[in-house]
Amino acid sequence: MINVLATDAGGTSTRAVILDQTGQCLGYGFAGGGNPVSSGPERAAASILAAAEAATDSAGRQPADVEQILIAMAGMSVSGATDWVTGLLAARGFPVTVTVASDLLAIFSSGTWQQNGYAVVAGTGSAGIRVRKGRVERTADGLGWLLGDVGSGYWIGHRVVNAAIASLDGRGENTALAPLLVAALGIEHSEVPGPDGRPASLRDVIEALYSLRPVELSRFAPLAFEATTDAVARAILDDAVLELARLFSAIRSPDLAGPLVLGGSILTAQPLIRDGVTHALSAQGFTPEVRRVPDGVVGAAVLALREAGVSVTAEVFERIGTTLARLR
Structure with a gap:
C-alpha cells in the first residue's frame, strides 16, 4: 500500500x-x-x-x-x-x-x-488560475503588494488606511474608518496640535503605520466590513468586487467550462464580496458551480x-x- x-x-x-x-x-x-x-x-x-x-x-x-x-x-x-x-x-x-x-x-x-475549471483566491493577496487537464494554463495577478493583489486583504486594508489618513488630515471625506483605525491602533484620539501643526493622534497613527511592513496593512481590511454603511468604506468594497471580477475575466476562456473554486478569507468569509463577485460574473453570462475551500x-x-x-x-x-x- x-x-x-x-x-x-x-x-x-x-x-x-x-x-x-x-x-x-x-x-x-x-x-x-x-x-x-x-x-x-x-x-x-x-x-x-x-x-x-x-x-x-x-x-x-x-x-x-x-x-x-x-x-x-x-x-x-x-x-x-x-x-x-x-x-x-x-x-x-x-x-x-x-x-x-x-x-x-x-x-x-x-x-x-475534475481537471478543468478555475480558481480565484483573495486572502492577504489575490490571484486566479485557469486549469485545463489538471495543469495551470493561465495565471493572473498573485504579483504581491507592490504590483497587484487586487481586491485582497492587503489591497482593501491599504485603501482603508489611505482613506482614514486623508480624513484625519483634512484632505479627504469624513469617514467612519478614521476613528476605527485610530482605535484599532490603540491610540487615544486628540485634536491638540503638535510642533508640526498636526493633531497628536494623527502623528501617532502615522508613526504606528510606518512601523509596519506593507503587507501588514491587510490587518485593517476588516474595518471596511465593520463600516459597510459608510460611503467611503462601501466604495472600497465595491471596488474590490470590481477588481476581483476583472481578475476572473483575465483567466476565463470561452471554450473551458468547469467549477469556480474560491479560496482566501476575503472570498470565503465575506458574503458581501463573494456575492458581489458571483453577481458580476452572472451579469457577464458566466454562472459556474461555485465552491468554497x-x-x-x-x-x-x-x-x-x-x-x-x-x-x-x-x-x-x-x-x-x-x-x-x-x-x-
Whole structure:
C-alpha cells in the first residue's frame, strides 16, 4: 500500500496529511509558516518537517513508510530548488525526492476532483488560475503588494488606511474608518496640535503605520466590513468586487467550462464580496458551480496521489475530504 505525504505550505501555517492510495487520510499535522519566500528557508523547512512528523506520528507511521512527498506552495517557489527542505527531511528519514506544486492548483483541487475549471483566491493577496487537464494554463495577478493583489486583504486594508489618513488630515471625506483605525491602533484620539501643526493622534497613527511592513496593512481590511454603511468604506468594497471580477475575466476562456473554486478569507468569509463577485460574473453570462475551500490541503493530497500515478475519481476525492475532516 502506497503512503504519500501531502503538504500545504502557506505563509502563516503549514498543513500536512499522510494518506494511502485509496484516498484514506491516516494522519494530519499542523505547524507554522512553511513558505521560504515569506518565512525564510530555514524556518520554512522546520515548519514543513514539524507538520510532516506530526502527520506521520498521528498515523502511526515512520518517515521511511512514506514513499512520496508533495509540497504545495506559492508560485514563486515552485520552479526553484528544493534542497532547502529535502536535506532536513532526509536527515529525519523521509524520502529525498520532493515534488513542489502550485498552491493555487492545490486550492483548485481542494474544491473538485475534475481537471478543468478555475480558481480565484483573495486572502492577504489575490490571484486566479485557469486549469485545463489538471495543469495551470493561465495565471493572473498573485504579483504581491507592490504590483497587484487586487481586491485582497492587503489591497482593501491599504485603501482603508489611505482613506482614514486623508480624513484625519483634512484632505479627504469624513469617514467612519478614521476613528476605527485610530482605535484599532490603540491610540487615544486628540485634536491638540503638535510642533508640526498636526493633531497628536494623527502623528501617532502615522508613526504606528510606518512601523509596519506593507503587507501588514491587510490587518485593517476588516474595518471596511465593520463600516459597510459608510460611503467611503462601501466604495472600497465595491471596488474590490470590481477588481476581483476583472481578475476572473483575465483567466476565463470561452471554450473551458468547469467549477469556480474560491479560496482566501476575503472570498470565503465575506458574503458581501463573494456575492458581489458571483453577481458580476452572472451579469457577464458566466454562472459556474461555485465552491468554497478553507485551504489547499485536500488539493495537495489530490495532487500527491496523481503524482504517484493514482487516478483520483469522485469517490477517492470524497474519501479524502471525509477522512481528513475526522483528523482535523
